[in-house]
Amino acid sequence: MVKQQAIRPNFWQKYTLDELNHAEWEALCDGCGVCCLVKFLDDEDNQESVEYTDVACQLLDCLTGHCTNYSNRQDYVPDCINLTVEMLPNMMWLPNSCAYKRLYNNQPIPEWHFLITQDQLKTQQAMLQAGVSVAGRCVSEVGMPDEELEDRIITWVEVG
Template identity: 40%
Template sequence: MTQRPERPSEQDGFFWKTKTLEQMSSSEWESLCDGCARCCLEKLEDEDTGDIYFTHVSCRLLDAGLCACKDYANRSEQVSDCVRLTPDNVRTLNWLPPSCGYRLVAEGRDLYWWHPLISGDPNTVHEAGVSVRGRVRGTEDEIPDSELEDHIAQWPVRLPKRAQLKKPPRS
């Protein structure tokens, strides 16, 4: 059986297709974030299998309505286990959501239609149902670690059907 030839990307020529992660400027790097805030959800790891389980509990610094950190510049000082994404670690972190712009670019894949770099609109990540907006049930300060297993959620590792489309759905 022969393998289908790869289709040329409509995104060829954009900086995330022409530069390595290491070659990107800091503003280019930051723009890879789609603003979904799924990485700001508390996660549990099964020590036996290494499986990662997302919860619908957020970091205490997440503004769940805006899907943005309340103190982005100082997040590592305020939250000791906050992971700053780098070109090195995005290639190895097993908990980045499958739709994460950093992960997609590191894997050589195209960004989805709802990514702000493609749509030109930071709200499309919310309109596509990808962000955590309206789905967070509490913060790490409100829900004790001992109860996190009761808050495991499947949606952070899945994409809504409309978000999986090649182009935005017609209004």
């Protein structure tokens, strides 16, 4: 039996990213869904130079913005990113609200984050108000022709 790791109180303020256990690392994700959008990275040397589309990964539920099969996702989407601390220096194309990026850049996590509110509904509503969730404003990549992707570039993801 796998023992559940404990999430330590206020861990995001007390420990560095490489000191977090798996449960704490996973808890940092707010489920905004932005990293599940199809994007164009313009220049590999400048990871902030990104253009997002509103087209989402086949496994994303576009109404909730959540992955529909997170634990088995790499069986279906082998290139789904398994984010690690080591990758973060090259992940500055993540949205400014992303807790991983914020902590890496020595910024606090957003006030609406579930870790702070402990209220799922409040967090979801605040995320919608802040415009940081893809919920309800993306479409699935399933059946989307590649040639249409450039017409679906969006500007509402804040990066950099």
